[in-house]
Amino acid sequence: MRVIVAMSGGVDSSVAAAMMAQEGHEVIGVTLKQWEDASGNLPTAGCCTVGDAEDARRVAAQLDIPYYVLDYVDEFRQAVVEPFGHGYLAGRTPNPCIECNRTVRFRALLERTAELGGDMLATGHYARVSWHPSGYQLKRGVDPAKDQSYVLHMLTQEQLSRIRLPVGELTKPEVRRYAARLGLRTAAKLESQEICFVGDGDYRDFLTEHFPETARPGVIVDVDGTEVGTHEGTAGFTIGQRRGLGVALQEPRFVVDIDAASSTVVIGGREALLAAGCRVGGVSFVSGLPPRSPAIEVKIRYRSRPVAARLEPIQDDWLVHFEDPQAAVAPGQAAVFYHGDVVVGGGTIESAI
Amino acid sequence: MLYLDHAATTPMRPQAWEAMERVRDTFGNPSGVHAVSRAAKNSLEEWRERAAQLLGEASPSEVVFTGGGSESDNLAVIGAALAAGAAGHVVVSAIEHKAVLESARFLERVGARVSRIPVDRSGVVDPDAVAAAVDPETSVVSVMLANNETGTVQPVADIAAAVKAANPGALVHTDAVQAFISRDIDVAALGVDLLSLAAHKFGGPKGVGLLYVRDGVRLEPLVHGGSQEMGRRAGTQNPMGVAAMVAAMEASAADRTGFRERVGAMRDAFEARLSESVPGLRVNGATGERLVQHAHLGFPGQNSETLLIRLDGGGLAAAAGSACQSGAVEVSHVLDAMGMGEREAAESVRFSFGWTSQPDDAPLAAKIVLGVLEELS
Numbered sequence: 001m002r003v004i005v006a007m008s009g010g011v012d013s014s015v016a017a018a019m020m021a022q023e024g025h026e027v028i029g030v031t032l033k034q035w036e037d038a039s040g041n042l043p044t045a046g047c048c049t050v051g052d053a054e055d056a057r058r059v060a061a062q063l064d065i066p067y068y069v070l071d072y073v074d075e076f077r078q079a080v081v082e083p084f085g086h087g088y089l090a091g092r093t094p095n096p097c098i099e100c101n102r103t104v105r106f107r108a109l110l111e112r113t114a115e116l117g118g119d120m121l122a123t124g125h126y127a128r129v130s131w132h133p134s135g136y137q138l139k140r141g142v143d144p145a146k147d148q149s150y151v152l153h154m155l156t157q158e159q160l161s162r163i164r165l166p167v168g169e170l171t172k173p174e175v176r177r178y179a180a181r182l183g184l185r186t187a188a189k190l191e192s193q194e195i196c197f198v199g200d201g202d203y204r205d206f207l208t209e210h211f212p213e214t215a216r217p218g219v220i221v222d223v224d225g226t227e228v229g230t231h232e233g234t235a236g237f238t239i240g241q242r243r244g245l246g247v248a249l250q251e252p253r254f255v256v257d258i259d260a261a262s263s264t265v266v267i268g269g270r271e272a273l274l275a276a277g278c279r280v281g282g283v284s285f286v287s288g289l290p291p292r293s294p295a296i297e298v299k300i301r302y303r304s305r306p307v308a309a310r311l312e313p314i315q316d317d318w319l320v321h322f323e324d325p326q327a328a329v330a331p332g333q334a335a336v337f338y339h340g341d342v343v344v345g346g347g348t349i350e351s352a353i
Numbered sequence: 354m355l356y357l358d359h360a361a362t363t364p365m366r367p368q369a370w371e372a373m374e375r376v377r378d379t380f381g382n383p384s385g386v387h388a389v390s391r392a393a394k395n396s397l398e399e400w401r402e403r404a405a406q407l408l409g410e411a412s413p414s415e416v417v418f419t420g421g422g423s424e425s426d427n428l429a430v431i432g433a434a435l436a437a438g439a440a441g442h443v444v445v446s447a448i449e450h451k452a453v454l455e456s457a458r459f460l461e462r463v464g465a466r467v468s469r470i471p472v473d474r475s476g477v478v479d480p481d482a483v484a485a486a487v488d489p490e491t492s493v494v495s496v497m498l499a500n501n502e503t504g505t506v507q508p509v510a511d512i513a514a515a516v517k518a519a520n521p522g523a524l525v526h527t528d529a530v531q532a533f534i535s536r537d538i539d540v541a542a543l544g545v546d547l548l549s550l551a552a553h554k555f556g557g558p559k560g561v562g563l564l565y566v567r568d569g570v571r572l573e574p575l576v577h578g579g580s581q582e583m584g585r586r587a588g589t590q591n592p593m594g595v596a597a598m599v600a601a602m603e604a605s606a607a608d609r610t611g612f613r614e615r616v617g618a619m620r621d622a623f624e625a626r627l628s629e630s631v632p633g634l635r636v637n638g639a640t641g642e643r644l645v646q647h648a649h650l651g652f653p654g655q656n657s658e659t660l661l662i663r664l665d666g667g668g669l670a671a672a673a674g675s676a677c678q679s680g681a682v683e684v685s686h687v688l689d690a691m692g693m694g695e696r697e698a699a700e701s702v703r704f705s706f707g708w709t710s711q712p713d714d715a716p717l718a719a720k721i722v723l724g725v726l727e728e729l730s
Contacts, residue, residue, distance in 0.1 A: 028662070068662050071683065115659045117666070117728060 002026045003164065004118040006109060007060065007067070009052030012124030012167050014059045014186040015175045019166040020122050021063050028116065029060035029067040032109065034076035034100070035197040049199075055186050062184060070112065072104055079103035081197055085211035088235035091260030092332030095302070096195055097151045106152075106159050113162065120164050127152050127343075128168040129160050136160035138286050138343040143171035150302050153336040153346035154284050207235045218263025220247055223256060223272050234258050237265050240273060240328025254328070274325040275352035277309070280335045281317045283347035291344050296337040298322070300329055300349065306338050319353060357718055358670045359646060359707025360501060360531060365597070366556035366708065372600035373558070376593045383590055384581060397592050400599040407602045408548065408565055409539025417564045417585045418595050422530040422551025425564040426452035428575050428586065429526040429547040430495050431460060435573035437492035440464040444486045444494040444516075446478045446507070447471050447690035450528055453495050454686070466490075475641035476505035476691045484515035491516075491523040493547075499532035502687045502703055503638030504647025506532070513544035524570060530554050530562075534605050534708065535612055535645050546570050552598035555605040556708055561594030608708065616706045617645035619715040623704065624648050626719035631726065637688065637701055648704040655729065657702050663725040664702075669718055672703045 003025040005017040021027045031053045053069055060067030080099045087094030105123065113121040126141030127149040135157050141147040155163065167175050179187035198206045207214040214235035221227050229247035231237070236244070241255040245267060254273050257266035278300065285291070290311065297306035298320050308323040320335055329352040336346035381393035398413065405411040419425045430453055434443050445457045447469050457467045468486040472478050478496050487494065494516045499506045513525040526547035529538055534555040540548055548565040552558055566572055566585060578587030605612075627650065628634050635651030652660065657673035664671050673685075688698035704718065 028666075066662075066665060068658075068665075070658060112659065115656070115729065116662055 001119045002028065002117055003120045003122050004028050004030055004109075004113040004116055005065075005122045006105060006124075007031050007056035008124065009055035009059075009186065009189075010124065010191060011179050011184070011186040011189050012126070012175055014056070014124070014184050015170075015178050016122050016124040016164075016166050017059065017065065018063055018178065018182055018184065020164065021065060025120075027063070027065040028118065029056060029063075029065050030109075031056045031067075031069045032072045032076075032104065033069050034072050034104065035081070036073055055189070059184050059186055062182075070109075072108060075104055075108050076100065076197075081210070084195075085207060085214065087332045088207055088214050089211060089260060090332075091234055091258035093238045093330040094332045095151070095334055096197070098154070098334055101151055102154045106155060106163070110159060110162060120162055122164040122166060124167050125152060125165050126168050126172075127165050129163055129165055135287055139168075140338075140341045140343070141165075141168040146172050149338075149343050150299055150334065150336045150346075153286070153334060153343050155286060156284065157286070157288055160286070204233075204236050208233075211235075216263045218265065220245065220265045220267060222253075223266060223268035228267065231263075231265055234260050234263055234265055239330035270327065273327040275322070275327075275329040276325050277319055277321040277353045278329045278335060279314070279317050279319055279350045279353055280347040281350045283318050283345060285345035286343050287345075291337075291339065296339060296344055299334075299336045299338065300326060301333055309337075311337065317350065318347065355669045355714060355718055355721065356709070357704040357706060357714070358672050359710070360504075360554070360703065360705035361672055362553045362559065363534070363556055363707040364709055365553075365558060366601050366604045368604040369552075369557050369597035369601040372596040373593050376596045379592065383592065384579065393592055397590055397595060400592075400595050404563060404599045404602060407538070407599075407606050409543075410541040411565055412568065414583060415540075415565055415568055417566050417582045418590055418598075419562045419564055419586055420591075421560055421562040422450075422528070422549055422554070423452035424575070425530075425549035425551070425562045426450060426495075426526075426528055427456045428564050428572065429549060429566075430456040430493055432572035432575060432585075433493035433524045433526065433547065433570070434460050434465055436571040441492040442466045442468070442488055442490040444468045444470060444483060444491060444523075446483070446496045448476060448478070448500050448502075448505075448687045449495060449497055450501055450530065453497070453526075453528060457495075470496075472690050474692050476500060476503050476638045476687065477641045478507050478512065480508055480511040480515040483512050484519045487516050487519040487523055489520060491520050493524040493526055495526040495528065497528040497531070498536065498538075498543075498548075499529075499644045500638070500687060501531040502647075502685055503649045503691075504531070504644035504705075505638040506536070506642040506644065509545065510543050517544065532644060533602070535609060535616070537606075537609060540565055540567070550598075550602075552594065552601060555601050557598035557601035558594050561591055561598045563598070605708075612708060613645050615712075616708075616710060619706050619710055619712060620645055620648050623706075623715040623719055624650070626716060627722060630719075630723055635697070635701075637693070638691070646706045648706075649701060650704065651697055651701045652726065653700060655700050655726070657699055659729070660702055660725065663728065664721060667721045667725050669721040672705070673701060 003020045007013045007029045057067050080096050084094050084096045110121050125148045126146040128139040130137050140149045215233040219227050220229040237255045253267040256268040256272045294311045298309040299306045310321045312319040331349050333349050335349050337344040379393045379396045381389035383394040383397045401413045401416050404416045405413045461467045470482050496512050509527045516523050516525050524546040527545045528549045530551045546567040551562040576587045633653040637649040
């Protein structure tokens with residue numbers, strides 16, 4: 001079988017490539033060039049740098065597999081960076097990794113995989129694909145601390161049938177040991193936490209540079225309507241944010257609402273942050289169909305625990321009713337539905353209810 | 354692996370390896386006083402004389418050894434502009450190598466005006482258009498002898514004459530990096546003041562090149578330091594590289610007629626075979642005069658990135674556009690300048706034959722290409 005492996009230059013995708021090669025597949029490594037600076041070069045600092053591509057190239061050479069850099073700069077800008085900026089302009093908190101997976105990695109690159117004669121596309125994500133009599137299942141990675149199934153919830157049966165996620169079966173320490181055993185140069189490499197195209201800097205600086213409209217000053221008001229301060233642009237705020245509000249108040253205050261149209265940030269106490277549920281748009285289900293029972297667990301942020309909830313269809317969207325009220329429901333983030341380890345589906349949070 | 358990427362770089366010729374070997378004993382620093390240095394200096398100057406003879410009516414003092422084609426281009430364009438005062442005017446064609454285009458962009462950043470001359474659909478620069486852009490402040494005009502992607506040959510002699518008629522003080526530079534292996538070079542006949550060569554494009558080593566600088570031309574050095582290379586490029590010379598380059602120049606010049614016949618026939622056979630079998634195949638730049646070794650082809654409905662990877666897998670090395678720093682294929686500014694749409698440009702692949710190519714390579718390459726197209730259909 002010919003397997004195309006998306007290699008970022010990190011340890012996870014290095015090991016994914018190594019595992020595919022050890023399984024005896026014909027492996028081709030590719031790095032997606034997604035972002036470039038004004039001179040058309042890869043960034044030199046942050047994530048997805050020219051050094052990362054070099055690491056991927058060297059690991060591929062060590063594994064004795066062909067390696068190519070593919071140009072996805074236009075697709076990435078259109079499908080990931082533009083919606084990222086426009087999401088903030090609309091007062092939302094977008095998740096660019098999800099848009100990248102949806103449009104670039106598992107659509108454009110999957111199409112390219114077929115063009116390159118590849119049977120499968122493998123990535124270094126911590127999640128698992130398994131076959132079940134009812135169809136393909138997407139499951140959490142074995143390592144609960146690393147699980148990335150949240151950012152893969154949009155995958156369909158057709159996509160899952162052509163995807164391999166080998167490191168999802170391992171824990172991060174096991175991945176590092178695997179890499180070390182093979183002497184891969186990325187074995188001890190630090191992971192990047194940044195949004196790849198933002199690099200080392202603050203995403204707010206990126207927004208100011210690329211979406212100058214986001215730097216629109218406005219006021220900060222308390223839930224009771226009192227004006228308590230001013231700000232330099234709503235993009236600097238996320239629902240649930242406590243620090244950096246620039247206002248001094250006695251009791252803890254959190255961002256509870258962002259109205260981009262009037263450039264207003266609303267703050268309130270912890271209780272004002274709680275929501276009974278949320279409305280979720282653009283929902284897809286991994287099996288292709290909604291679950292028979294409305295009882296699910298839902299994750300409303302990448303780094304949050306799944307909580308019990310109930311699904312209810314409403315027009316083209318779905319309502320998610322939490323069993324217990326949840327804090328900081330941020331429009332733009334994904335709500336991902338689980339049954340235990342199995343991803344049921346998910347979509348984008350439109351609003352708290 | 355069948356190698357049809359000779360325009361990117363070509364193997365070293367045996368004469369170049371032998372010349373390198375001969376430098377073994379003359380290790381001295383050519384700038385010293387003693388006998389060891391003298392021997393090195395003599396050897397270097399002998400190679401310089403031999404190089405000058407291969408450029409037409411050039412004298413040895415007009416040959417400046419450099420670290421390669423890009424350095425030669427930079428020294429020519431930036432050196433000439435700086436010598437004339439940075440805030441002057443520079444004229445380049447739109448299809449120049451990046452070494453020239455980026456040099457011009459650098460000059461722009463430090464205050465110069467830059468005119469970029471478009472090309473017609475076959476990729477040819479119009480001498481009148483160049484002359485029309487020249488003004489009294491123009492310090493240097495740079496138009497390549499043949500394009501590195503399509504192989505299109507430019508009317509450099511006509512351009513030089515037109516430029517001199519418009520402003521006798523303007524210098525004319527030509528990047529002959531891609532042309533040297535198959536075109537006779539005569540700086541006097543071309544009428545240029547500056548001409549760049551890169552050794553590795555004609556069977557010499559990488560990291561060495563030369564810049565022909567007509568005597569009397571004022572050039573600000575880019576590498577400052579000692580007075581090596583007539584004060585035009587500081588730094589201890591690279592005698593091994595120089596020897597190998599000049600030996601490769603001699604071998605190329607001696608073989609040019611044969612190269613044109615041999616390689617031209619292979620290229621033509623390759624294109625003919627593909628044209629028969631690939632509906633709508635485009636031969637880019639074919640309406641102008643082309644270098645015999647280039648076949649720049651557009652495959653309708655294909656993506657060059659995919660084609661290159663498939664060809665690589667099938668055992669054929671080819672190229673598209675120019676590789677950027679990460680190795681991704683960039684859309685070519687040359688095809689863009691020729692008025693080709695982004696889609697057509699992204700369907701194009703360059704196959705380039707070279708001095709090691711064999712007659713069987715053409716049918717074999719065509720077979721591999723057709724096989725890949727078959728798989729993709």
